[in-house]
Amino acid sequence: MRKIASFARRFFNGRLLAAVAAATYKEWAAYRSHILVSLFVGPVYFLVQYFIWSALFQNRATINGYTLQEMLVYYGITTLINYCIMDFADWNLQMLIRTGRFVTFLLRPVSHRFFALSQKVGHRLLGFWLEFIPVYLIFYFFFRLPLVPADFFWSVLSLILGFLMMFLVNYSIGITGFWLIRTDGLRSFFLIFRDVFAGVILPLVFFPGWLQKVLFFLPFQYISYVPVRVFSGSYELGGVTLAIPVIVAIQAVYVLIMALVSELLWRLGIKRFTGVGV
Amino acid sequence: MRCVLDLLRLYGTGIRIGVAENLAYRGNFLIRFFVMLLSDLLFPLIALLVYGSGAAFPGWTLEEVLLIQGVFMMAKGSANLFFFGLVWNIGEMVREGVFDLMLIKPCSVIHLAAATSFSLDNSGSLLGGLGIFIYAVGRIPQPGLWEWAAFLFLFLFSLSVFFSFSLFMSGTLFKWVGNSRIYEIFNTITQFGLFPKTIYSRAFQNLLTYLIPVAMIAFFPAAVLKGEKPEGLLLSAGICLVFFFAARWFWHAMLKSYTSAGG
Numbered sequence: 325m326r327k328i329a330s331f332a333r334r335f336f337n338g339r340l341l342a343a344v345a346a347a348t349y350k351e352w353a354a355y356r357s358h359i360l361v362s363l364f365v366g367p368v369y370f371l372v373q374y375f376i377w378s379a380l381f382q383n384r385a386t387i388n389g390y391t392l393q394e395m396l397v398y399y400g401i402t403t404l405i406n407y408c409i410m411d412f413a414d415w416n417l418q419m420l421i422r423t424g425r426f427v428t429f430l431l432r433p434v435s436h437r438f439f440a441l442s443q444k445v446g447h448r449l450l451g452f453w454l455e456f457i458p459v460y461l462i463f464y465f466f467f468r469l470p471l472v473p474a475d476f477f478w479s480v481l482s483l484i485l486g487f488l489m490m491f492l493v494n495y496s497i498g499i500t501g502f503w504l505i506r507t508d509g510l511r512s513f514f515l516i517f518r519d520v521f522a523g524v525i526l527p528l529v530f531f532p533g534w535l536q537k538v539l540f541f542l543p544f545q546y547i548s549y550v551p552v553r554v555f556s557g558s559y560e561l562g563g564v565t566l567a568i569p570v571i572v573a574i575q576a577v578y579v580l581i582m583a584l585v586s587e588l589l590w591r592l593g594i595k596r597f598t599g600v601g602v
Numbered sequence: 603m604r605c606v607l608d609l610l611r612l613y614g615t616g617i618r619i620g621v622a623e624n625l626a627y628r629g630n631f632l633i634r635f636f637v638m639l640l641s642d643l644l645f646p647l648i649a650l651l652v653y654g655s656g657a658a659f660p661g662w663t664l665e666e667v668l669l670i671q672g673v674f675m676m677a678k679g680s681a682n683l684f685f686f687g688l689v690w691n692i693g694e695m696v697r698e699g700v701f702d703l704m705l706i707k708p709c710s711v712i713h714l715a716a717a718t719s720f721s722l723d724n725s726g727s728l729l730g731g732l733g734i735f736i737y738a739v740g741r742i743p744q745p746g747l748w749e750w751a752a753f754l755f756l757f758l759f760s761l762s763v764f765f766s767f768s769l770f771m772s773g774t775l776f777k778w779v780g781n782s783r784i785y786e787i788f789n790t791i792t793q794f795g796l797f798p799k800t801i802y803s804r805a806f807q808n809l810l811t812y813l814i815p816v817a818m819i820a821f822f823p824a825a826v827l828k829g830e831k832p833e834g835l836l837l838s839a840g841i842c843l844v845f846f847f848a849a850r851w852f853w854h855a856m857l858k859s860y861t862s863a864g865g
Binding site: 357358361364365368369372375376378379380381382383384387388504505506507508509510512513516520525526530531 | 627629630631632633634636637640641644647648651652655656657658659660723778781783784786787790791793794797801802803806
């Protein structure tokens with residue numbers, strides 16, 4: 325029993341999470357001007373979308389089932405959700421592996437993945453009040469976007485699952501650092517795919533029908549597209565319409581699968597790590 | 603004349619070193635080449651998907667929109683290949699405290715930083731843009747000699763806008779040390795240049811033409827290639843020159859405020 329408890333503690337430890345998250349929060353608070361860039365980037369990016377879609381909707385009431393208002397709300401929620409789930413675990417892990425500094429983590433009695441997740445919690449807590457809240461207010465009052473979740477409980481749950489999914493996908497990409505010396509190319513490649521197939525660039529219903537069906541089975545839509553649709557109160561992809569609790573349950577299953585994939589990759593990759601000369 | 607030859611030699615050496623570095627990590631280079639190609643094809647992809655769903659920018663065909671995006675990608679690709687890396691170079695040197703070494707070299711810091719930033723993987727973006735451009739030009743009324751000459755002339759102005767941005771950005775990094783998000787600010791501002799200027803409100807059109815000449819990056823060169831004489835073209839070309847000299851002045855002013863970290 326004690327062994328099981330000790331094993332579980334390696335993967336979840338509330339005190340460690342709080343301590344690492346607090347340290348990361350303080351560390352990044354020193355660079356708050358970096359985070360505050362979002363107050364310019366987010367609204368200006370949205371402004372470009374506003375002009376693009378206003379022009380496209382000039383002679384039409386709907387495009388692929390979206391009205392202009394719904395499209396703007398989609399981009400508004402996508403921007404805000406990305407502030408909550410944003411992640412750079414991939415960059416961090418591959419940097420630690422490449423420089424050999426990762427060896428110090430192997431000596432610690434804690435899972436590096438959990439440590440990295442705790443860092444993300446701290447970083448995003450800071451992002452929540454420096455990015456999410458100000459940009460939300462700009463969208464709500466300046467652009468008049470009705471950004472109110474259809475169901476608060478399911479929206480928050482889906483957002484937490486999206487947060488975990490983003491972390492697990494990125495962390496798995498970072499693990500490729502065990503095999504490759506330079507991972508920038510592969511990382512950038514995955515990140516483009518992730519953003520396109522997560523619906524960050526364009527709602528997924530704009531893609532051809534066959535691709536939408538494929539996307540349903542890939543993990544990417546569970547990062548951003550599903551939380552956005554849950555926030556809006558309806559889900560549809562590839563001709564499949566699902567009730568909100570059902571799609572959130574599927575999202576949870578995918579998070580579990582992704583956790584297993586990341587664990588498997590970790591076990592394969594860690595055997596290749598050599599911290600020579602560190 | 604000797605100064606120009608020195609500069610060419612400097613860029614020649616920078617290109618040789620850049621290529622050698624790329625070839626040392628061939629796998630990563632190939633992936634990055636395709637990534638640059640793919641990432642810049644995102645906007646044409648969006649245009650294709652949106653036009654494929656039956657929607658359109660009023661007065662603009664898909665080919666015309668692709669022409670603007672192709673020109674944008676070619677200009678950005680050329681800038682990234684030959685000089686835009688100076689922002690990263692200078693930013694990293696300031697952050698690591700080794701920028702002082704640049705100041706004691708017997709040549710222009712800007713040119714040295716630009717020449718040593720050459721990276722062949724950025725050619726993916728340039729080739730992608732060229733592909734889109736050739737596709738689009740083949741589907742609009744064929745431009746005459748005059749249109750091609752005007753286009754090439756304006757393309758130089760387009761590159762000058764990128765160069766000016768690189769000076770503003772690297773100058774800012776003397777004070778705003780290590781902030782990689784400056785690229786996000788740049789990408790957000792220049793994003794306006796990926797679409798026809800006419801979709802924006804009048805105030806924004808004026809802003810993009812007469813204050814920050816983003817419209818010169820792709821809209822104006824593409825418009826003259828189509829045989830149009832867009833409103834504000836000449837004034838905007840003048841603004842590009844002012845923008846360039848302002849950027850140069852800003853960079854040198856910021857350099858004066860640079861404080862060494864001790865090497």
